[in-house]
């Protein structure tokens with residue numbers, strides 16, 4: 402309904418983002434759904450290619466249904482800065498405040514993938530259990546929303562909660578959100594999709610291994626070396642994930 406979200410005004414005209422970047426973000430949404438990382442909820446974003454204070458994120462749409470016309474530009478206060486009449490995601494402040502706090506971050510995925518939930522609620526970190534998850538380094542960060550928000554609906558629905566989440570993330574690649582889900586960051590859309598997929602895989606494997614006994618995790622040095630090696634191979638996985646989608650309307 403036009404005008405419904407007049408409290409999210411278009412602050413200024415922003416340069417049209419690179420069409421390839423928009424298309425890649427749409428495909429990322431579809432891959433994340435196809436791979437079981439997001440369902441009706443969850444979202445992926447990317448920093449604007451020519452305006453670093455702006456990021457691209459779908460309007461309030463299930464990731465598996467996102468098309469090019471759903472992609473909206475938002476500033477770092479979470480205001481739409483491209484034409485839209487659509488409702489935004491309530492939790493866009495996850496993205497805005499991480500982009501503000503982390504100039505190195507180019508892409509962000511937030512999900513409620515089931516495998517990570519047991520870690521957030523027990524205070525266990527995700528740690529790299531195999532080479533595919535070397536990006537976890539010394540382990541995931543942890544976010545406790547109660548410390549900032551008291552009793553909430555668990556959603557990052559305002560800038561203050563986004564700031565607290567970004568602070569909890571610190572320099573890490575993954576932050577677990579107690580009783581909610583997780584958020585991963587990366588230097589490209591392809592890399593952050595890879596990290597979202599393998600954070601979930603790592604969680605499932607880590608739970609199995611912890612049930613068997615003490616776990617021999619990758620050392621920080623091993624994790625770093627493995628991450629560097631895998632970063633050179635992300636395109637191979639991306640092409641396979643993309644091919645699984647078949648012909649899709651974008």
Ligand code: MN
Pocket residue numbers: 442443492511512513556581582
């Ligand atoms: Mn959420």
